[in-house]
Amino acid sequence: MTDQNTSDTSTTDSRPLRVAVVGAGPAGIYASDALMKSGVDVSIDLFERMPAPFGLIRYGVAPDHPRIKGIITALHKVLDKPQVRLIGNIDYGSDITLDDLKRFYDAVIFSTGANADRALSIPGIDLEGSYGAADFVSWYDGHPDVPRTWPLEAEKVAVLGVGNVALDVARVLAKTGDELLPTEIPANVYEGLKQNKALEVHVFGRRGPAQAKFTPLELRELDHSPNIEVIVDPEDIDYDAASEDARRNSKQVDMVANTLQDWAIRDVGSRPHKLFLHFFESPHEVLGEDGKVVGLRTERTELDGTGNVRGTGKYNDWDVQAVYRAVGYLSQNIAKLPFDEQAGTVPNEAGRVVADDTVEGKGRFMPGTYVTGWIKRGPVGLIGHTKGDANETVANLLEDRPDLPGAEDPREEAVIEFLEGKGTPYTTWEGWYRLDAHERALGEPEGRERVKVVERAEMFEASEPGKKA
Template structure:
């Protein structure tokens, strides 16, 4: 029987496990995760008001409850946990599905000023990730700038404009809910360096901004006009054409009275974050223009936008795992159809799937074919992999070496504790935000 470890319990890890057990009735899979909770970015990266997307947890749950799949939370691969080499000794094959764990940087002066955060840090905070810091994101903030025009940028913009009535029914941790409900942010600028036809957000997510109570969405027609795709959208792909149509509607709408205002800005490139008393006070942008080749060029004209809070959302990047090869240029593990390549040669028994395999592209569903390709590679190699002798039960070996895995019943204990916490607060399920409480709940204690 082929024994496989899948490192990471997000969509790519769960879909890999699913493909393995569906394609071969003789495979057993341990899904390992550093966190005691499964589901990866579906739990910790999807905005709490995205109920439909968060319902994907039900699909992932079905995978992890399969009779030949076992969830082992609280098990870290690499330094400080189980070394990569040791995992290879415990399993016939190891599939790494770690995602892209860090943010791309702007590379401009002032980027690390207090008040400037990556969108990932902000999302982790309101999603109750146990590694998140409560940095007082909203303290004394009246105006916020979100740099980026993808779906994550739309998510954090929407969260900044949400009120207590909108967020209370979600599973957002209580501290984040209270802070957002008391927020003094009334002006939110979401800014892109290119034009509206090149924005990465989807129309469905974009249009949600226009449904927020007490919030006006504005777009300056002059910032849309330089985009050839805006002037004549007929040649654009359908998704970009729908984006342009939504933006055109806001640009042509008359002003409205509202407590909060979201300003969608285009053709502005950040060049510096400006400080006052060692805290960000504004972002300096250079006006850009189309260069005729799909990019933009600087114009030498500048504009400062006031902000006491800056959220940077310009993409993700994979990070190396000690013991695995890594391509620093692409932020991925070199691979051939999911098989890890060491100095250009396939390393039997080592595989990757998800963002660490292909880079941070696509939506959740993109992970399905990616995972299936990797699972197929594993099974094609099975005749070689099964020659290796591995322990009858890796869990026993992991415990003997000091690991304390949280099994599925431990995760179910966390779920019960989160339901109890929500009931005590007069809400639905409320996520537990810290390591100590999660682990205590996993072992049957009160959160």
């Protein structure tokens, strides 16, 4: 074992390869799994900014999606393995820096995901009553770093975007608080949703049904609520040659198109909340009065033969009092790494971080520094797609192993001594088991699987009783 003050820049053949993974969501856990399955002797520390693990699954998936949350079961099995250690409640950049990590680890993988809203540059987007979907998702998922209340005064609401996040937002807005009560939503979210006045939710896409990014199962789930009437205008069912090709070449595209067609030709029922899916309507302006949203103006579009659309010059005004943009997530800059502001990614080649003038690096790549998941390729695709990212990144990390700089102090206890020496509070995997049991106990009196804890202090106390956050 290397003395704490002695540099160990030799190869790691005589000891486990020490790897830090920053971000304990699916991407980071899949990377840890790939490392453990590689056959290489590894020792992994998984750093997470939140007191609890699982990232997007815990704080980015709608609470009425237990099927997706079931992914946690598979992630749990990875974190149960002895080669990986969770160190939660640690903020990269302040609690620990890249220089610190390179003291204790041979390589660092960043898997920090994307949790901000991509901008939409149309007039009026900053009016009161105009929101980013990511902020709303964080609220209803009980994220500790967002306000505890949400304004839900609007009776008519617009959601901009035709991906699964847009569907989640629309569905949560259209459901009643009591419908969502059996899920894990915290008390503040239930109380807020009980006061929700929305009776109409309008979802807008600028292209057609064949270009929608919904998954078929998630789309069909909209129609399962006894309170939501899903309505599609028959005039919005249109396909050009490229759209027809897309349907022939993708079973998923065809299933989405068929579902929308079926809804377009059926009679409108009597369920109290109406959820309209509009296509060929490109957001042009959020209309305001006295600084508040009073409407949305869209331009009617038409297919151009390639699956893209062009404007027709015809505009429609919609009576809405709130607008939610769900046009994509955006990753945030990571300290000491290069960053492509437009793409919202760290420049990389197959997971190897490309050095530039803003960061220190020898040669083309930053030594021992890697990315995976949405910070690597952008926030596209389903959760499972990050497995391929992880496998590629880990393969390149292991290929680089002979040339890795080598940790100065690779002892497993060294980073813990560092954090405790600074008085930095952290949570553990054992602590997650305690928090999990606490949340389940909160739900038990009401017959619910769990009630999610929101406050950081309560999360920390439940995870690590006796320690101070």
